[in-house]
Amino acid sequence: xxxxxxxxxxxxxxxxxxxxxxxxxxxxxxxxRYLRKVFPDHWSFLLGEICLYSFVVLILTGVYLTxxxxxxxNEVTYHGGYVPLNGIRMSEAYASTLxxxxxxxxxxxVRQLHHWAALVFLAAMLTHMMxxxxxxxxxxxxxxxxxxxxxxxxxxxxxxxxxYSLPDDLLSGTGLRFVDGAVLSVPVVxxxxxxxxxxxxxxxxxxxxxxxxxxxLLIPGIMAALVVVHLIxxxxxxxxxxxxxxxxxxxxxxxxxxxxxxxxAGGFFFLVFGVLALISAVATINPVxxxxxxxxxxxxxxxxxxxxxxxxxxxxxxxPGWEITLAGHTLVLGVLIPIVVxxxxxxxxxxxxxxxxxVTGDRREHHxxxxxxxxxxxxxxxxxxxxxxxxxxxxxxxxxxxxRFHLSINTVTWAVRIxxxxxxxxxFVVTRRICLGLQLRDRxxxxxxxxxxxxxxxxxGEYVEVHRPLGPAxxxxxxxxxxxxxxxxxxxxxxxxxxxxxxxxxxxxxxxxQP
Numbered sequence: 251x252x253x254x255x256x257x258x259x260x261x262x263x264x265x266x267x268x269x270x271x272x273x274x275x276x277x278x279x280x281x282x283r284y285l286r287k288v289f290p291d292h293w294s295f296l297l298g299e300i301c302l303y304s305f306v307v308l309i310l311t312g313v314y315l316t317x318x319x320x321x322x323x324n325e326v327t328y329h330g331g332y333v334p335l336n337g338i339r340m341s342e343a344y345a346s347t348l349x350x351x352x353x354x355x356x357x358x359x360v361r362q363l364h365h366w367a368a369l370v371f372l373a374a375m376l377t378h379m380m381x382x383x384x385x386x387x388x389x390x391x392x393x394x395x396x397x398x399x400x401x402x403x404x405x406x407x408x409x410x411x412x413x414y415s416l417p418d419d420l421l422s423g424t425g426l427r428f429v430d431g432a433v434l435s436v437p438v439v440x441x442x443x444x445x446x447x448x449x450x451x452x453x454x455x456x457x458x459x460x461x462x463x464x465x466x467l468l469i470p471g472i473m474a475a476l477v478v479v480h481l482i483x484x485x486x487x488x489x490x491x492x493x494x495x496x497x498x499x500x501x502x503x504x505x506x507x508x509x510x511x512x513x514x515a516g517g518f519f520f521l522v523f524g525v526l527a528l529i530s531a532v533a534t535i536n537p538v539x540x541x542x543x544x545x546x547x548x549x550x551x552x553x554x555x556x557x558x559x560x561x562x563x564x565x566x567x568x569x570p571g572w573e574i575t576l577a578g579h580t581l582v583l584g585v586l587i588p589i590v591v592x593x594x595x596x597x598x599x600x601x602x603x604x605x606x607x608x609v610t611g612d613r614r615e616h617h618x619x620x621x622x623x624x625x626x627x628x629x630x631x632x633x634x635x636x637x638x639x640x641x642x643x644x645x646x647x648x649x650x651x652x653x654r655f656h657l658s659i660n661t662v663t664w665a666v667r668i669x670x671x672x673x674x675x676x677x678f679v680v681t682r683r684i685c686l687g688l689q690l691r692d693r694x695x696x697x698x699x700x701x702x703x704x705x706x707x708x709x710x711g712e713y714v715e716v717h718r719p720l721g722p723a724x725x726x727x728x729x730x731x732x733x734x735x736x737x738x739x740x741x742x743x744x745x746x747x748x749x750x751x752x753x754x755x756x757x758x759x760x761x762x763x764q765p
Contacts, residue, residue, distance in 0.1 A: 321462035423544025564645030626685035
């Protein structure tokens, strides 16, 4: 054996590059720690991924659209591919939107993909937050991350408003007139705010350029930063999980990030992208060429905003046209009260984790999720909020409801006014009773098992139905929660979680300890 046989093999170029980065960034240690991060196996966790992937689609399509859109309200005469509007005076913003839709290859598809992705993004965010709300995953230590998610939803609402206002068509101009009326209703400073926002008397000449800067620079930048921080906190706090055999407050059971979850996530991204592309190819949305350019002396009939701001429109439509004079100032309460209630409805969601923690006195960390039925008060509050949102959404389209169902618009408006106060209260009471009934049903299942439909006669002549005992896994799911004190109307934490009956523990595919 020669001396050269003991020399180590020369590292490849890839290894040398990896060693260089590891010496400066510690990539090996980060890889060992985070590439094996565990993700629970449950379909509801995909809601957050839909939010993320829709946001990625929004960024990609938005970059493409900025190459052709001209955010200017200077008037031009249109001569382009859409013949019915040739020779019509319009703003550069509207003309460039028509050019993008009819003269740029694939432009209309990308426009529709961008709009549909925005609708899905906000729908997924709201559903994602409701999943966290009803399962209690917002509790310590995740209250701050809940606030970041709530801020993303709030920014998404205004980002959508600014986005569909950019084409300067008749529909978006009608919406901006609504915004101008809301701003003018602010006492004392309303007029100044309107002049500042629009650069003069409505509609001014600056609003499209200002909304464009907000839409493509400021708000997306803030949202991207919040998304990054949101994901970092998810990694730091680890995932929550539903109770089950082998799962506790001190571990996470599921599949590792690499390679299982990464392959699933990659496939799911292309699935979301494909579904959005399919919808965009077959379903027309926001056909601005049908509305025509905005003119202050015209209005679009049946004009409603996108669904996520429909409840704000409903607040104004169902509010009586009250006005009072105070200290020489006219207060338009018919608009002022709705624009005050609008943020309060959203703030109620954002501060709920802190309110619940204060009311229940619960300061402990929670990593196991609740079944909604086991927290009837919280579930009832969520159902009441959703019912109020849906009622106001219907109120935002009271004219459409009236014409489609051949009803008086006054009848529809009064029905919505009454429902705003009645329906949430009814939803709260009914949901709470349903949750309590489901709790009793679970207790019966644990105590007696599941009915088989087989009737058996006992030796002394009595007829009974045979019940099948529940398996260890199902017993664990039904009993792994903290009892609710029946003497209090609050969801108090009064007992330790019960262990799985029978001592069963299903072997986990992968476990990761909680911090």
